[in-house]
Amino acid sequence: MRNFAKPAAFILVGIATSGLILLRGDGLPSATAQPLPAESSVEEPHPPEGQTYIGSKRCSACHFKEFTAWKKSKHAKEAWESVPAKYRTNAECLACHTTGFGRETGFKDLAATPNLVGASCESCHGAGSEHETICKTLTDKKQLTPEEEKQARDSIYRMQPHNVCATCHASRGHKEHPKYTK
Ligand code: HEC
Ligand code: HEC
Numbered sequence: 083m084r085n086f087a088k089p090a091a092f093i094l095v096g097i098a099t100s101g102l103i104l105l106r107g108d109g110l111p112s113a114t115a116q117p118l119p120a121e122s123s124v125e126e127p128h129p130p131e132g133q134t135y136i137g138s139k140r141c142s143a144c145h146f147k148e149f150t151a152w153k154k155s156k157h158a159k160e161a162w163e164s165v166p167a168k169y170r171t172n173a174e175c176l177a178c179h180t181t182g183f184g185r186e187t188g189f190k191d192l193a194a195t196p197n198l199v200g201a202s203c204e205s206c207h208g209a210g211s212e213h214e215t216i217c218k219t220l221t222d223k224k225q226l227t228p229e230e231e232k233q234a235r236d237s238i239y240r241m242q243p244h245n246v247c248a249t250c251h252a253s254r255g256h257k258e259h260p261k262y263t264k
């Protein structure tokens with residue numbers, strides 16, 4: 083039995099998100115140390131709505147470096163492989179151990195959506211079909227103009243708002259990890 087309300091884990095997530103605020107350069111104090119920042123502190127451009135999940139493999143076509151780093155991380159491997167086989171169809175578990183579960187185009191099962199197992203790219207960046215479409219029009223350019231780069235960047239979240247890490251790591255209200263047996 084694991085308790086994800088452990089202070090250490092919570093601080094870790096807090097640091098990670100403050101870091102993001104800093105990097106986004108939105109002019110807010112960097113050391114707020116708030117695990118759950120106010121929604122108004124998020125000033126990221128809004129990527130197009132209604133994007134569908136395309137899976138980590140298609141992201142890797144243009145982001146090989148990030149893909150390689152992610153592949154080695156616990157979000158790729160352990161997040162799925164450590165789930166005991168008998169739980170791999172259990173909705174209660176899939177919510178945090180796969181990508182986009184419960185959404186129309188999110189994880190269904192291993193056979194149908196193999197590129198959405200674990201906490202993959204779109205768990206953190208949001209669904210990216212439109213981002214892919216926009217970027218595909220830019221792939222034969224040697225160098226992007228600042229406008230083109232902005233267009234590409236603004237079509238996906240650098241990090242989804244509402245403290246996405248906490249949706250899996252510390253359910254609000256300090257809920258415990260569901261019970262399971264190996
Ligand atoms: C056809 C190529 C292509 C594909 C496919 C693609 N991207 Fe991108 N992506 C880009 C380009 C170009 C940029 C602009 C910045 C750069 O040059 O890296 C970008 C930027 C980003 C950024 C930075 C956003 C920001 O605000 O700074 C993220 C995050 C990102 N992509 C994630 C993804 C994810 C997740 C997927 C899969 C769902 C994906 N990308 C698929 C080309 C692509
Ligand atoms: C609210 C999100 C959430 C739900 C729901 C959830 N998990 Fe997890 N689970 C996590 C996170 C986050 C970790 C990693 C924690 C860490 O390492 O800090 C984890 C870790 C694990 C691990 C790794 C082994 C361990 O104990 O460290 C196993 C196995 C696991 N979960 C199984 C399950 C099963 C089975 C279910 C369904 C009964 C489930 N999880 C439901 C978020 C969740």
Ligand code: HEC
Pocket residue numbers: 102105138141142145148149150152153157201202203204205206207240241
């Ligand atoms: C657990 C959450 C998480 C997952 C999973 C994840 N990322 Fe990211 N990614 C981030 C965070 C956080 C940043 C922002 C780091 C920063 O601002 O320096 C980021 C930054 C990026 C950037 C921008 C890099 C830059 O310097 O402009 C790209 C591109 C990207 N991720 C692509 C991907 C791709 C592709 C995948 C899947 C193979 C992926 N990410 C998986 C959290 C994640």
Ligand code: HEC
Pocket residue numbers: 094095098156157160161162164177178179180181200201202205206246247248249250251
């Ligand atoms: C879709 C759910 C999900 C999201 C979103 C998510 N994670 Fe995770 N994360 C997991 C799971 C599941 C594991 C556990 C893998 C395992 O050990 O079984 C994990 C593992 C980790 C670990 C490794 C813990 C260890 O024991 O080494 C860190 C660190 C981490 N996550 C940080 C983050 C941060 C920071 C964010 C946000 C940028 C984030 N996660 C977003 C589900 C998620």
